[in-house]
Amino acid sequence: MTKKTKIRQTGCPVAFGLDIFGDRWTLLVIREIMLRGKRTYSEFMEMEEEIATNILIDRLKALEAEGLVNKTRDPENRRSFLYALTKKGRDLAPILLEIIIWSGAHDARSFALTDVLEKIEADRDGFEHELRSE
Amino acid sequence: MTKKTKIRQTGCPVAFGLDIFGDRWTLLVIREIMLRGKRTYSEFMEMEEEIATNILIDRLKALEAEGLVNKTRDPENRRSFLYALTKKGRDLAPILLEIIIWSGAHDARSFALTDVLEKIEADRDGFEHELRSE
DNA sequence: ATTACATCTTGCAAAATGCAAGCTAATTTA
DNA sequence: TAAATTAGCTTGCATTTTGCAAGATGTAAT
Numbered sequence: 001m002t003k004k005t006k007i008r009q010t011g012c013p014v015a016f017g018l019d020i021f022g023d024r025w026t027l028l029v030i031r032e033i034m035l036r037g038k039r040t041y042s043e044f045m046e047m048e049e050e051i052a053t054n055i056l057i058d059r060l061k062a063l064e065a066e067g068l069v070n071k072t073r074d075p076e077n078r079r080s081f082l083y084a085l086t087k088k089g090r091d092l093a094p095i096l097l098e099i100i101i102w103s104g105a106h107d108a109r110s111f112a113l114t115d116v117l118e119k120i121e122a123d124r125d126g127f128e129h130e131l132r133s134e
Numbered sequence: 135m136t137k138k139t140k141i142r143q144t145g146c147p148v149a150f151g152l153d154i155f156g157d158r159w160t161l162l163v164i165r166e167i168m169l170r171g172k173r174t175y176s177e178f179m180e181m182e183e184e185i186a187t188n189i190l191i192d193r194l195k196a197l198e199a200e201g202l203v204n205k206t207r208d209p210e211n212r213r214s215f216l217y218a219l220t221k222k223g224r225d226l227a228p229i230l231l232e233i234i235i236w237s238g239a240h241d242a243r244s245f246a247l248t249d250v251l252e253k254i255e256a257d258r259d260g261f262e263h264e265l266r267s268e
Numbered sequence: 269a270t271t272a273c274a275t276c277t278t279g280c281a282a283a284a285t286g287c288a289a290g291c292t293a294a295t296t297t298a
Numbered sequence: 299t300a301a302a303t304t305a306g307c308t309t310g311c312a313t314t315t316t317g318c319a320a321g322a323t324g325t326a327a328t
Contacts, residue, residue: 040305040306041305041306041307042304042305042306045306053306053307053308054307054308054309056307057306057307057308077304077305079304079305079306080304080305080306081305081306
């Protein structure tokens with residue numbers, strides 16, 4: 001796994017968060033799990049943004065190392081693994097939510113998750129609770 | 135300015151947001167403006183995370199190009215410029231807020247903005263409103 | 269005219285990302 | 299039971315981004 005440069009241990013919570021998920025891919029993997037119910041390496045590989053295999057595995061390992069996901073063998077397919085969010089990972093829900101709201105407000109073309117946006121607008125707390133619950 | 139690769143125009147609002155602020159520095163610059171009242175290039179250079187001059191100017195130009203900040207000459211010091219958040223930029227407040235909350239919950243060492251965290255816990259909406267207002 | 273301040277630019281090194289190919293283990297098919 | 303397939307990686311190398319150090323430009327004070 002690529003050594004993650006953390007020059008940011010300044011005690012600032014913004015910097016702390018960015019050290020963990022402030023890159024171009026981590027939150028997209030979280031999105032796949034949280035919003036789309038993806039659970040396996042090959043399911044993640046199907047995301048439309050075309051993540052490279054080495055980057056994906058790197059992010060999955062980093063997420064596991066940081067305690068945001070855990071990895072278990074799939075009992076129903078023993079050559080597969082299941083990645084699931086921990087509480088620490090599920091707690092990213094409000095951040096993802098606010099990003100979606102911001103983009104909804106500022107990008108005319110945010111069409112892909114329109115249904116999600118509508119749900120959020122109708123009942124933000126309900127939607128958030130839905131995301132956080134396993 | 136470094137050409138920003140936006141391979142992510144998939145319509146997903148999460149990807150859209152990350153294309154704009156999903157890197158290791160952009161949200162730290164926003165933090166400087168929003169939480170610390172910084173307004174000039176040299177004030178940004180003083181941040182404790184030690185951003186390089188070329189990266190800083192690159193992010194400022196990108197933020198301006200995306201319409202998140204605007205740049206004006208300082209009327210009181212004509213060799214300086216003032217960077218200020220636009221509405222689109224101020225609308226990032228809830229995202230920053232949620233990052234702070236997440237780190238507050240998951241990092242034992244998030245001491246630097248403890249006062250901010252306490253304010254948020256006491257009155258989230260009030261604090262958010264305070265951030266958003268110029 | 270000289271110095272200082274504030275903002276930026278440039279060149280090069282290091283690190284992260286991206287791409288293509290291939291490798292390993294578990295399982296299915298012939 | 300040997301060959302093919304599936305799932306999850308690993309590796310090597312090219313490209314892009316980031317980081318570092320030095321210097322250039324424009325404004326203002328002495």
